[in-house]
Amino acid sequence: MEDKTWVEIGKEYAKYQLMFKTIYRRKGPQWRGDFLREHKVFYSQGENTHYQPTNVSTDLCCVSIGDNVVVMYGVTFLCHDIINRMIMCNSRYNTGDMGAHFEPIKIGDDVAIGGAA
Numbered sequence: 001m002e003d004k005t006w007v008e009i010g011k012e013y014a015k016y017q018l019m020f021k022t023i024y025r026r027k028g029p030q031w032r033g034d035f036l037r038e039h040k041v042f043y044s045q046g047e048n049t050h051y052q053p054t055n056v057s058t059d060l061c062c063v064s065i066g067d068n069v070v071v072m073y074g075v076t077f078l079c080h081d082i083i084n085r086m087i088m089c090n091s092r093y094n095t096g097d098m099g100a101h102f103e104p105i106k107i108g109d110d111v112a113i114g115g116a117a
Contacts, residue, residue: 009058016056025054066109074116077105
């Protein structure tokens with residue numbers, strides 16, 4: 001995903017999202033994991049990834065996954081929060097410009113992430 005704007009990344013992930021919810025919905029989790037690795041959707045991805053979710057968020061470009069990882073249905077990866085919006089809109093807490101917080105997600109080897117986690 002190098003040298004792309006966030007708008008371009010968003011459009012690309014929207015395409016993956018549509019494919020996963022329609023034509024690829026019946027494909028198995030091993031196939032989905034291989035597809036995501038082949039298209040370099042994650043920041044980095046090891047071997048033998050089973051990806052059950054049918055959703056593909058733009059935050060996947062900030063996620064590193066190791067070898068032998070199982071991601072069950074209903075899992076969503078979020079690398080940011082929007083608490084800054086709540087604080088900036090409340091005069092009691094607003095102390096100046098507070099940007100959104102982004103942090104990469106690193107998943108090691110031999111990990112299973114349960115459904116709706």
